[in-house]
Amino acid sequence: MKKEILKLRGVKVHFPVQAGVFNRVVGHVLAVDGVDLDIFRGEVLGLAGESGCGKTTLGKAILRLVEPTDGEVKYISKDDNETELTSLEKKDMDPFRKKLQIVFQDPHSSLNPSFTIFGSLQDPLKKFGIKSKEERRKIIGDLLEAVNMRREYMDRYPHEFSGGQRQRIGIVRALCLEPELIVCDEAVSALDVSIQAQVLKLLMQLKKEKNLTYLFITHDLSVTEYLCDRIAVMYLGRIVELCDSEDLYNNTLHPYSEALISAIPVADLDKQTKRIVLEGDVPSPVNPPKGCPFHPRCPKATDICKTEVPTLKKYSTNGNEHYASCHLIDLPEIS
Amino acid sequence: MEDKNNIALSVRDLKTFFYTNNRCNKAVNGVSFDVEKGKTLCIVGESGCGKSVTAATIMQLLPTLSRIEEGEIKFQKDDKIINIEKLEKNGKEMREIRGSDIAMIFQDPMTALNPVYTVGFQISENLKYHTNLNKKEIREKCISLLNDMGIPLPEKRVDEYPHSYSGGMRQRAMIAMAMACNPKILIADEPTTALDVTIQAQIFELMDKLKKENDTAIILITHDMGVVAELADNVAVMYMGNIVEAGTADDVLRRPTHPYTKALLESVPVLGRGKNQDINPIKGSTPDPYNRPIGCQFAPRCNWQTESCDVMPEITQINETHQVRCHKYEQFFEKYK
Numbered sequence A: 001m002k003k004e005i006l007k008l009r010g011v012k013v014h015f016p017v018q019a020g021v022f023n024r025v026v027g028h029v030l031a032v033d034g035v036d037l038d039i040f041r042g043e044v045l046g047l048a049g050e051s052g053c054g055k056t057t058l059g060k061a062i063l064r065l066v067e068p069t070d071g072e073v074k075y076i077s078k079d080d081n082e083t084e085l086t087s088l089e090k091k092d093m094d095p096f097r098k099k100l101q102i103v104f105q106d107p108h109s110s111l112n113p114s115f116t117i118f119g120s121l122q123d124p125l126k127k128f129g130i131k132s133k134e135e136r137r138k139i140i141g142d143l144l145e146a147v148n149m150r151r152e153y154m155d156r157y158p159h160e161f162s163g164g165q166r167q168r169i170g171i172v173r174a175l176c177l178e179p180e181l182i183v184c185d186e187a188v189s190a191l192d193v194s195i196q197a198q199v200l201k202l203l204m205q206l207k208k209e210k211n212l213t214y215l216f217i218t219h220d221l222s223v224t225e226y227l228c229d230r231i232a233v234m235y236l237g238r239i240v241e242l243c244d245s246e247d248l249y250n251n252t253l254h255p256y257s258e259a260l261i262s263a264i265p266v267a268d269l270d271k272q273t274k275r276i277v278l279e280g281d282v283p284s285p286v287n288p289p290k291g292c293p294f295h296p297r298c299p300k301a302t303d304i305c306k307t308e309v310p311t312l313k314k315y316s317t318n319g320n321e322h323y324a325s326c327h328l329i330d331l332p333e334i335s
Numbered sequence B: 001m002e003d004k005n006n007i008a009l010s011v012r013d014l015k016t017f018f019y020t021n022n023r024c025n026k027a028v029n030g031v032s033f034d035v036e037k038g039k040t041l042c043i044v045g046e047s048g049c050g051k052s053v054t055a056a057t058i059m060q061l062l063p064t065l066s067r068i069e070e071g072e073i074k075f076q077k078d079d080k081i082i083n084i085e086k087l088e089k090n091g092k093e094m095r096e097i098r099g100s101d102i103a104m105i106f107q108d109p110m111t112a113l114n115p116v117y118t119v120g121f122q123i124s125e126n127l128k129y130h131t132n133l134n135k136k137e138i139r140e141k142c143i144s145l146l147n148d149m150g151i152p153l154p155e156k157r158v159d160e161y162p163h164s165y166s167g168g169m170r171q172r173a174m175i176a177m178a179m180a181c182n183p184k185i186l187i188a189d190e191p192t193t194a195l196d197v198t199i200q201a202q203i204f205e206l207m208d209k210l211k212k213e214n215d216t217a218i219i220l221i222t223h224d225m226g227v228v229a230e231l232a233d234n235v236a237v238m239y240m241g242n243i244v245e246a247g248t249a250d251d252v253l254r255r256p257t258h259p260y261t262k263a264l265l266e267s268v269p270v271l272g273r274g275k276n277q278d279i280n281p282i283k284g285s286t287p288d289p290y291n292r293p294i295g296c297q298f299a300p301r302c303n304w305q306t307e308s309c310d311v312m313p314e315i316t317q318i319n320e321t322h323q324v325r326c327h328k329y330e331q332f333f334e335k336y337k
């Protein structure tokens, strides 16, 4: 039986846009604009979409690294206790912070250059009550070995490591509190291909060993297909398609996902397809278009798309649940 | 490649070294290739393998502390052959070639665009310097270039500054600038690495158009084998200052013969191959360029390395188009027969 670890309902994150001498609020960036999403224990859920569509903001909102403007984020413990995180006092968040961790995109900026690796990584352990230094060294040393690095490296400084090594140190930091879910935000995007493959393999191995759940944020759909069980595609702050990762490729329902997939350069001469070239850039999330937010760029748009917002509906492809929000889907909706 | 008239640029045994802290980095260490008119040559390889230095050498844009050590860069201008390596870096001839005959675009468009001038002004400068058009014609040409590059409202955008353009639009403005004088050769150094795939698709569409309509020869530098599969007519795979394998896209992608090329292809997940595909990381990482392996540069990471690999392998021409630099190539190529 699949069990949820997180249930998101109507999550919104709106950032105020200020202008003028008095910093008057003149509008809002609708970075995340109403997301419903269940994340199941033990799955790898991919979150894909163009830059600026709200992936990072959604990931941070789950951990309350940014405060959601509206909506609920429910955490369900292993013994089925539900806690609504967004209404907790900051200090009451701590036990959940431990269970929900994040690995950031840029391995350079996420480590303090003036501390050794041990110096940087021991803080959270201290905070969560591991008093003996010996024990902290043991935990970090063991994890370094788990990511194929030497224990001694903990006494070195960040500049002594390559990008791939620093990314692995970021993973060690996320792992040291024994989390249940890790948000990986573009965790391999900045790495050279050969190093990227090392880190991807490592993430998969750790997931098995430690029973982890990942929310894997990336703009690279080839990586999501390989790594993820399900994929959510975002556009302008909303999820437009959510399905089994292979169905996204084989039974694409949303025209935006279709365009994204066709634009990915594929390293196989037998799998070349005609690229669908979308006109223009992603519109500003301050004034998203009326009707379907994708209609100004959608090659399939019709009149109804200009006025009516399509909602995320449930369908079935290949025997799997498949959600998409588009007026033109020609499949029976299931309840 | 027999038809010499088809070759826009020919590089032979090119060596470019850096000298820092009394040490020498052989960043480009004996590289040869041809670029054909109306064709795209992709140079692919990991970070630090010498792709950008090769490009900078052709453009004579090398930083201080580095110099062309050996080799030839022959550029066919009309009916003359010009040896670029013999030209003075900032001499009149080189400046004329740069920007008009050979143009370059970069990963970060702001290295080419100046934030304090309008986009139109910057394109005009190029046209003023390299053509005989009058003021009105120049403005019209600027607008039509921006229009060709898919910039919306070009009559208005031409008078705007680069900062009011989005990332993808800046990239297109830079291409417009590069294309202003109808260059014979376009060198693109990772022009889309920082962009979304949707915007990348727009840029690729443009590059394909240039190639077909203007017969431009394109050198496209990338680390992405997907981009190679999509755009390349010919491919050169670089590793630590050498081209280790080269040929047509078919040669290199369907019959990869160098262990490094194979490893690069096996290390990326391919969209459409599903969840159960296998990817294989290349073991280790690229060596310290100041402390290189003695023979084959790939040896420490190669699964087939033996004693003979302590000697740098020569280039072998497997057939008319396909060449490889590996002692054991026969054993790999055999399989494709």
Ligand SMILES: Nc1ncnc2c1ncn2[C@@H]1O[C@H](COP(=O)(O)OP(=O)(O)OP(=O)(O)O)[C@@H](O)[C@H]1O
Residues within 6 Å of the ligand: B018, B020, B025, B027, B045, B046, B047, B048, B049, B050, B051, B052, B053, B054, B063, B223, B289
């Ligand atoms: N300005 C410089 N001073 C000293 N060494 C340099 C300089 N620029 C490049 N190098 C060295 O030359 C070698 C080749 O670098 P190059 O920039 O061509 O790599 P690349 O293949 O373009 O990599 P990337 O994919 O990261 O752009 C490297 O060893 C690099 O450290």
Ligand SMILES: Nc1ncnc2c1ncn2[C@@H]1O[C@H](COP(=O)(O)OP(=O)(O)O)[C@@H](O)[C@H]1O
Residues within 6 Å of the ligand: A015, A016, A029, A030, A031, A032, A049, A050, A051, A052, A053, A054, A055, A056, A057, A058, A285
């Ligand atoms: N702290 C912030 N203040 C104002 N706007 C923000 C902030 N963080 C993100 N945004 C905006 O919210 C939108 C979504 O951003 P982000 O979640 O970072 O996108 P992604 O991770 O998908 O690239 C973008 O328009 C971005 O500029």
Ligand code: SF4
Residues within 6 Å of the ligand: A254, A255, A256, A292, A293, A294, A295, A296, A298, A299, A300, A301, A302, A305, A310, A325, A326, A327, A328
């Ligand atoms: S609703 Fe209309 S505009 Fe939106 S994705 Fe579907 S077809 Fe395109």
Ligand code: SF4
Residues within 6 Å of the ligand: B258, B259, B260, B296, B297, B298, B299, B300, B302, B303, B304, B305, B306, B309, B313, B325, B326, B327, B328, B329
């Ligand atoms: S020469 Fe030897 S070490 Fe180099 S790639 Fe060939 S087999 Fe591997």
Ligand SMILES: [Mg+2]
Residues within 6 Å of the ligand: A055, A056, A057, A186
């Ligand atoms: Mg992001």
Ligand SMILES: [Mg+2]
Residues within 6 Å of the ligand: B051, B052, B053, B189
């Ligand atoms: Mg480079």
